[in-house]
Amino acid sequence: MNKDDILELIIKHAREVLPSLDDRALAGTDSLRDLGANSMDRSEIVMMTLETLDIDMPLAETIKASNMGELAALLADRKAGTPA
């Protein structure tokens, strides 16, 4: 699964957690915070994505990502076995 697939996955989980997003177009440059996700929502989206990808990593390491694209890149590196 490459970075773009992972971004799609993050967006899918974001829509599940934030029903208010409806069909709004989303891109990697969007930050979950700006989309209205609070801390709880953001952690939930990250946890769901890690679970789907079957990645076991400290959640605190995902803090470096400032938008969904960066999060997808970080998780893609992790999935590929290279430390972010």
Add this chain to the structure above:
Amino acid sequence: MNVYAGTARVDVEALARHRGLDMTRFANLLMKEKTVALPYEDPITYGVNAAKPLVDALTPEERDRIEVVITCTESAFDFGKSMSTYFHKLLDLNRNCRLFELKNACYSGVAGLQTAANFVLSSVSPGAKVLLIATDISRFMTEEGGEGLTDDWSFFEPSSGAGAVAALVSDQPHVFRIDVGASGYYGYEVMDTCRPAPDKEAGDADLSLLSYLDCCEKAFMEYQSRVEGADLAHTFTYLAMHTPFGGMVKGAHRNIMRKVAKARPADIDEDFDRRVSPSLHFNQRVGNTMGASTLMAIASTIQHGDFDEPRRIGCFSYGSGCCSEFFSGIVTREGQQRVRAQGIGDQLNRRHSLSMKEYDELLATNHLVKFGTRNASMDPSFVSPARRVHGRETLFLKEIKEFHREYEWVS
């Protein structure tokens, strides 16, 4: 054990609206009310008011066996002098007593509890008791020209409460019998939330939440590796966790149930309602009491759970910075009767409800008692109805004279 949660409260949803916070996702934070510390309340008044009923119930001989007073806090008003010295004086304890204070953010209460338990277990002074007082307050202050509370950080204002839990730790556990040696601890250095300057809280709410979630899993895994046969889903009738706000506990429970117990989503919700929600009642009405929060969650579980048969509570504490611990203990029907006899729920109901006007006035007044105050007299007419809500003797701060804090009993 006993809980004291002050004399005044504010509705946090009203406060959040008053601050103009985004309310669309507010409900999932699971917050209701918070205790607000008035200028004539401080960590000492909270701690003494929590401990007094426990100490008063002892015989003079038993009281003289209190040989250690441990204060667990991140709200101290002196870098050197320990608050235990004030507790010792105000509760009139035996002078052959160790007095000290312990800090490790919200982990302090459990660090103190384990320190107390280890003193008792060591049998170096058979029959001795430890008085444990976890007490924390938050005082928000408005300053002209100061930077506003912004973004998610603003949720710390509605969630930060005030309160204390006092407990007597001895070889005669009537309320909560710790499972000796059944502890998984996990800590590492992280800059999540802190109090880097007097009366100032700072940090990264996201990082703190994620670190809490990581630690909850790691501390439990360590507990499991040390306790043969331990199983997250079946070993504990109830779970009591550090509660910055209810939503965080819900998130942590969901995470470990999914990862460790491999539970399905629908089962997780049912499990949360059955095993975790009894722990939330007090914290949801008091706000985050930092070092006292995990102990308050345990007290709430004992008050609201079903203990017709002895039951085991799994407990998790997390303190920013960070250190965490998963441990457990047993509660019997007698323990529940003793906690219920303290009337904690009624005490919470009696607190004065502050209007937003009173609350904002308070924020403008709080600098009178800020860290480092040398001399000050408290104004008893400020929100005066709060001073008599409990209908029993209640300790308040009277004045600060040359840094020394002087207190008065009001009834």
